[in-house]
Structure formats: C-alpha cells, structure tokens
Amino acid sequence: MTITNKYIKRSRISEAKFREFIRYFSLDLDAHKIAFLTRLNRNTVNRYLFLIRKRIAEFYEQSSPFHGEIEVDESYFVAMRITGKRGRGAYGKTPVFGILQRGGLHRDLA
Numbered sequence: 001m002t003i004t005n006k007y008i009k010r011s012r013i014s015e016a017k018f019r020e021f022i023r024y025f026s027l028d029l030d031a032h033k034i035a036f037l038t039r040l041n042r043n044t045v046n047r048y049l050f051l052i053r054k055r056i057a058e059f060y061e062q063s064s065p066f067h068g069e070i071e072v073d074e075s076y077f078v079a080m081r082i083t084g085k086r087g088r089g090a091y092g093k094t095p096v097f098g099i100l101q102r103g104g105l106h107r108d109l110a
Contacts, residue, residue: 008051013040021045025052069102 005011035042076093
C-alpha cells in the first residue's frame, strides 16, 4: 500500500495527517506537542518543521525587495532626558527602525 501526499513527494504520511500537522504548525505549537497530537515521531516532526520553515524562507527571499547585504538597526528617542528609565522599557520613548541596502540594486556580486 502506498501513501499519496500531493504536498511532499515520497512522503510516508498521508495528506490528512500532513494537513493536521500544518494546522498545529500554524497554531505555533512546539515539536513535542505536535508529535504527541499527531502520533508521529518527534524527529519526523522536526524534519517536517525544518522543511516548512525553509520553504517559507525561500518564498520570502524571492519576493523581498532587498537583495545582497542589508543593514538593520533600531533605536529609541525622546525629546528630554528621562532619569531612571533605560532601554526598551522606557516609557515615552519613540522607537525608530531603519533598513539600509549596501551598494544599491546594481551591485555586482563577484
């Protein structure tokens, strides 16, 4: 008996089990909990989680407006000095987030 799964070639789990797996993944459950609920081995669950995350990263890499070397930075600003409050937890500070692509779109990667 062969199990057919249109989502993953040569998979040993059924489509119904894989859809259940994806549902638990979308609920952000950890591998141990998904393994318990789907009755799959934890190593199998970890392998499928890795493949799903890898595919998501590939999809977003293709649709991203940025390519190559990217610099990201964040900072918090306030008009006057607030004593006693530091870092992210400081009330009244405005977060500023910046992204810079080094070399622009026409950079040659050799």
